[in-house]
Amino acid sequence: MLMPEMSEETEGERVAISARGSLLQVLREDGTLDPDKNPDIEDLDLLRAFRQMVETRFLDERLTRLQRQGRIGFHVGCLGEEAAIIGSALALQTEDWIFPCYREFGAALLRGMPYQSFIDNLYGNANDTAKGRQMPDHYTCRDAHWVSISSPVGTQINQATGFAWASKLKGETAVTLVYFGDGATSSNDFHSGLNFAGVFKAPVVFLCRNNGWAISVPYESQTASPTIAHKGQAYGVHAVRVDGNDLFAVYRAVRDAADRARAGHGPTLVEALTYRMGGHSTSDDPGAYRDAHELEPWQQRDPVERVRHYLMDHDMWTAADDAALDAELEKRFLAAVEAAENTPQPEVDTMFDDVYEKLPWHLREQREQVRRGRRPFKGGG
Amino acid sequence: MLMPEMSEETEGERVAISARGSLLQVLREDGTLDPDKNPDIEDLDLLRAFRQMVETRFLDERLTRLQRQGRIGFHVGCLGEEAAIIGSALALQTEDWIFPCYREFGAALLRGMPYQSFIDNLYGNANDTAKGRQMPDHYTCRDAHWVSISSPVGTQINQATGFAWASKLKGETAVTLVYFGDGATSSNDFHSGLNFAGVFKAPVVFLCRNNGWAISVPYESQTASPTIAHKGQAYGVHAVRVDGNDLFAVYRAVRDAADRARAGHGPTLVEALTYRMGGHSTSDDPGAYRDAHELEPWQQRDPVERVRHYLMDHDMWTAADDAALDAELEKRFLAAVEAAENTPQPEVDTMFDDVYEKLPWHLREQREQVRRGRRPFKGGG
Amino acid sequence: MVQALNDALRDEMKRDQRIVLLGEDIGTVGGVFRVTKGLHEEFGENRVMDTPLSEGGIIGCAIGMALNGLVPVAEIQFSDFIFPAYDQIVNELAKFRYRSGGDFVTNMVVRTPVGGGIRGGHYHSQHPEAPFIHMAGLKVVCPSNPYDAKGMLKAAIRDPDPVVFLEPKRVYRAAKGDVPDGDYIVPLEKASIVRAGKSVTVVAYGAMLYEALDAATRAEEHGVDCEVIDLRTLWPLDLETIVASVKHTGRLVVVHEAPRTCGLAAEIVTLITEKAFYYLQAAPVRVTGFDTPFPYALEMEYLPLSHRILPAVLDTVRASP
Amino acid sequence: MVQALNDALRDEMKRDQRIVLLGEDIGTVGGVFRVTKGLHEEFGENRVMDTPLSEGGIIGCAIGMALNGLVPVAEIQFSDFIFPAYDQIVNELAKFRYRSGGDFVTNMVVRTPVGGGIRGGHYHSQHPEAPFIHMAGLKVVCPSNPYDAKGMLKAAIRDPDPVVFLEPKRVYRAAKGDVPDGDYIVPLEKASIVRAGKSVTVVAYGAMLYEALDAATRAEEHGVDCEVIDLRTLWPLDLETIVASVKHTGRLVVVHEAPRTCGLAAEIVTLITEKAFYYLQAAPVRVTGFDTPFPYALEMEYLPLSHRILPAVLDTVRASP
Numbered sequence A, B: 001m002l003m004p005e006m007s008e009e010t011e012g013e014r015v016a017i018s019a020r021g022s023l024l025q026v027l028r029e030d031g032t033l034d035p036d037k038n039p040d041i042e043d044l045d046l047l048r049a050f051r052q053m054v055e056t057r058f059l060d061e062r063l064t065r066l067q068r069q070g071r072i073g074f075h076v077g078c079l080g081e082e083a084a085i086i087g088s089a090l091a092l093q094t095e096d097w098i099f100p101c102y103r104e105f106g107a108a109l110l111r112g113m114p115y116q117s118f119i120d121n122l123y124g125n126a127n128d129t130a131k132g133r134q135m136p137d138h139y140t141c142r143d144a145h146w147v148s149i150s151s152p153v154g155t156q157i158n159q160a161t162g163f164a165w166a167s168k169l170k171g172e173t174a175v176t177l178v179y180f181g182d183g184a185t186s187s188n189d190f191h192s193g194l195n196f197a198g199v200f201k202a203p204v205v206f207l208c209r210n211n212g213w214a215i216s217v218p219y220e221s222q223t224a225s226p227t228i229a230h231k232g233q234a235y236g237v238h239a240v241r242v243d244g245n246d247l248f249a250v251y252r253a254v255r256d257a258a259d260r261a262r263a264g265h266g267p268t269l270v271e272a273l274t275y276r277m278g279g280h281s282t283s284d285d286p287g288a289y290r291d292a293h294e295l296e297p298w299q300q301r302d303p304v305e306r307v308r309h310y311l312m313d314h315d316m317w318t319a320a321d322d323a324a325l326d327a328e329l330e331k332r333f334l335a336a337v338e339a340a341e342n343t344p345q346p347e348v349d350t351m352f353d354d355v356y357e358k359l360p361w362h363l364r365e366q367r368e369q370v371r372r373g374r375r376p377f378k379g380g381g
Numbered sequence C, D: 001m002v003q004a005l006n007d008a009l010r011d012e013m014k015r016d017q018r019i020v021l022l023g024e025d026i027g028t029v030g031g032v033f034r035v036t037k038g039l040h041e042e043f044g045e046n047r048v049m050d051t052p053l054s055e056g057g058i059i060g061c062a063i064g065m066a067l068n069g070l071v072p073v074a075e076i077q078f079s080d081f082i083f084p085a086y087d088q089i090v091n092e093l094a095k096f097r098y099r100s101g102g103d104f105v106t107n108m109v110v111r112t113p114v115g116g117g118i119r120g121g122h123y124h125s126q127h128p129e130a131p132f133i134h135m136a137g138l139k140v141v142c143p144s145n146p147y148d149a150k151g152m153l154k155a156a157i158r159d160p161d162p163v164v165f166l167e168p169k170r171v172y173r174a175a176k177g178d179v180p181d182g183d184y185i186v187p188l189e190k191a192s193i194v195r196a197g198k199s200v201t202v203v204a205y206g207a208m209l210y211e212a213l214d215a216a217t218r219a220e221e222h223g224v225d226c227e228v229i230d231l232r233t234l235w236p237l238d239l240e241t242i243v244a245s246v247k248h249t250g251r252l253v254v255v256h257e258a259p260r261t262c263g264l265a266a267e268i269v270t271l272i273t274e275k276a277f278y279y280l281q282a283a284p285v286r287v288t289g290f291d292t293p294f295p296y297a298l299e300m301e302y303l304p305l306s307h308r309i310l311p312a313v314l315d316t317v318r319a320s321p
């Protein structure tokens, strides 16, 4: 029922990205919820999600600043995509699993990744769960059922299918959700991930954040398909397209998809239509390839503001709450940054761990070489 | 207009392969041509195509025999798929190019590949155009605008897109057709081949021989998509589905697709629905995985017999013609086999040619080593 | 060897419910080389799964399964077709433990037939161990006989690290050897000295081991006494055994089918020059496939068969400063 | 170096209409490292093409274009992301001429930034030359300075064989050097002796050349006189120059960033033992990246920097039987 009308599109037509069309929306322009589609999110959950959206945005701003100051090396944010990220994570159960892309730290925090752990990862210090081996924003957190993040685009997609397929084989009810962008739909692993999921009816939710851009490449140059949801057809995979800036709609679509999966009805591709309001990462300057005017309509659809208005309209949030939250965020952030900056980098020895379970002879030798230190002179090189 | 009705299929439905449904057919059960869809093939072309179909079937039978006798190492035939292969090749212009899969020697011969050259390739002898480097049925023929054959499934698909795209960039009118099977639609290169073709409107015709099987894996285990044609949607690529055992329908679909491409309207995916009546290759025994009964409905739709009946009904072919053709085929075959068997294998030196344009030092050394011969004893190893 | 591998899979699958098989044509047919024959029947379609035609999909899904606690044994039909999965193998599988700080591990095996000599030509004959060894994080093994094949496949399945398991298809049916019923392990750390000798150390593995042995027999006629080592585990290899042997013989010949340049032989020669330089009485020698793609008609000229190993052995022994 | 590469592309595109560029983000933005900056503007979208996010698609399409008479220069954004295209590169591009008996050839270049030292961590730092060198049929090159970068890119574009062109990103902006305007070629056959010396031969390439040179300077203080060779073309390499040097110095150190095992250093050491064994006064030494995935925080410990090269050089010179 949430299927976009596939037959509507005519041959060769390129549909420009728009928040209109056959799109699932719940939070209406007038600030009310469509009663037919209202997913009835519990108040506490809604507030939790909202606070996480605000924190996510706060962190994006502050981490970008840290990067500019040279205190961390890199950050990849999610400005404008908070609803797609938080709404989807909120719709899952604790037992469910997430295969992340690189932009969803808000979802990881919502699912219980320790805050300090996230900040430590940005510094790649000795407390980083990834032991300082990956770039910032590539943390890992088994306890939150959050799989290790990979930079190569798309590789997590068929892994998620396999993970979900395994749940099914084991007779477990956990659902797997995998995040990726519009660019990732061009990857090899999107293709096999959706194809295998269709054939084996794996309980997986494919959550595509269609934010209009893959670095500098716009949607129209990424694919001639009118929508990402259309791609589900190629694999016999159920597909829905939602307003990705509508927390309620994203929640609804993902909850339904997870329900379907849990009930044994197989995978769903959810296209969350949104917009990357910032640069691709701190290394990117979008001014080089897109017109700032393009952002304007999306500013009107700001996912955080929409929820804030809803909450205020329903007396669940006040300006005083905003101030309190700001102070709390600031405090937590400063403490965590301080702790991270006071933590040394990983010991050199750790470089050789975790290649294999046990250290083989050649790595033992190589570690020995490093341990002997910077011979025969100090401080050089 | 030849687009399958995408909206007809309901979610998750697996459509078993059938020759019915929204399928382009021209040659009707009663042996007449549907006047609305008749592509008006010239009589001479039709006869040429028919003779090639008969020869193709003849060769499949005789080459299998040669393989059983241990005279050639391998053969991959096309029993039952002659219309899909010959009809599509017939619909192209001389300037057009073909990126083959491994089952389309009939199309290569139709396009003018020298017969002896095909037989020499099966023997991998000194006259083989591939210089005995590939397995049988992996010939090459630039003059026929026929690109070198690769065993890895699917790799030719995005190459064909690039080739067609280059024609467009150069302002040339040649169209590129690429053959592949249903199994190949699962490959990485199918995905990028169709995606790039959609984005860049490359003048390419994707001809999928959906013969129901990828070695032992049936269509339903290959993809949950109701048809291969549905996959076009994912890429904004126009798609048609034709009765692949109907020479006229295949010709019509490919000619229309080539016309579209030549006129600048971009790529088409043609699904030719057919059936692999034999084993995957001479190495395969289909009895191990499929019921012989499954073949029966397809025997009724034999692509060669259907054309023979049509020709006989229209007084273009007689039993005497059959006899004459048989004799001609036999004679040509025996002569070519004799010539091939009397041709020595390639010189050892040739092993080092064509790795690079010029022989670099290391290959010169390695060639020297082989030239020195089997030292220090003869006949060993 | 096919039967030994089949036994190993059956034994292990009975022992451990977490083990699942996936690959192309491995179900009803039992694989194009019949290594999984009967297993689909015996264990059902939830343990033995025919997949769509995508090596990247097979490995990507197997990684996901392994992360979820299963122990997948994936089959790639020919190693020539493993490259669409190269990214998943070297960038994901090999790096999962490391990049997650040990948080996520993948206990799985990638089985694939390798090598020439069966008239498979250009695309059914490659022997691509080096590109997997070079990218840190994988174990790469290649048994030469049925006994080892069974014991090493069991060891690979139980190994906590991902293992690329190369099966020399030329000896799938040819190599004989007593294979005991029941459970035994051939550990992945040890090479095996299959022929003791004192004139020269010959290192080989997979199908080429038999060529090395044949050359050793012929060398005897020339008064040369070869020590032949079957490497078995290609990486991390059993350097100790090779070094001990070379210290003893003073000479080294390394044999493999794969192309010469940047192949495993170069690594072994270099390791020996690093560990035993002053014991070497002659330059180590490589006898390998040539640096060309694999040819069809001339495959017996391409392969480093006995007739090419023997002169190398004799030359090495005769060489002197 | 970025500017030199940009110059080379512009010059060649002006000279030859058949040259087209394709890759991710190479158009309006000019590539994430700006190597193609301004070219989209200058030559238009039919010569400089932003592609969808598929490395396999980029290379597969480029092969098709090359078969159709264009000369594509494909960019892979980071060499860490080249592996989805590994199959197209090693099984198709490398083998097209051979498998078609010379009937079909592919004149094209695959450009990609390589190496660490820019805080790119695990997946933006790899230096994967060996897996391309091992699979016969490709030329693989890696310039170390702007002058060579320009001349070698021109040579690569004009070369009839497919060339994998590795660009050491650590020196993209750092390495200075006079780059003449206009046309010149640096042939792909010759290494360059960038420092003459007589105590030991140090072979390096790309960004590590500067580390080798730094170590050479420091070694001087210890009375050791290094000959430093910039390999430039990694395969087929200029063996003659290295052999001549080693015959002269009697000692060899090979440096590269890539992991040690089955890396190019092993090949060079082995070639030298094959060609100049009796000239070697000490075991050749490798100073390389470690056999681990590439780490982020510890990248300066991982890379074979000057402080690791120097002791290797000194040890080699002091070594004696």
Ligand SMILES: Cc1ncc(C[n+]2csc(CCOP(=O)(O)OP(=O)(O)O)c2C)c(N)n1
Pocket (backbone or CB within 6 Å): A103, A151, A152, A153, A180, A181, A182, A183, A184, A185, A209, A211, A213, A214, A215, A276, A280, D024, D053, D055, D077, D081, D084
């Ligand atoms: C295989 C691969 N190719 C290229 C890159 C470089 N890269 C990083 S992110 C990115 C764009 C991804 O776009 P999309 O999938 O839409 O996700 P978004 O960044 O918009 O969230 C590219 C090209 C990469 N990381 N991996």
Ligand SMILES: Cc1ncc(C[n+]2csc(CCOP(=O)(O)OP(=O)(O)O)c2C)c(N)n1
Pocket (backbone or CB within 6 Å): B103, B151, B152, B153, B180, B181, B182, B183, B184, B185, B209, B211, B213, B214, B215, B276, B280, C024, C053, C055, C077, C081, C084
């Ligand atoms: C990448 C790759 N994987 C596996 C194989 C082995 N193989 C050869 S043909 C084939 C089935 C192909 O099926 P399909 O694409 O439907 O073509 P058909 O043989 O039916 O014409 C397989 C699995 C291969 N050649 N290449």
Ligand SMILES: [Mg+2]
Pocket (backbone or CB within 6 Å): A181, A182, A183, A209, A210, A211, A212, A213, A214, A215
């Ligand atoms: Mg995007």
Ligand SMILES: [Mg+2]
Pocket (backbone or CB within 6 Å): B181, B182, B183, B209, B210, B211, B212, B213, B214, B215
């Ligand atoms: Mg098929």
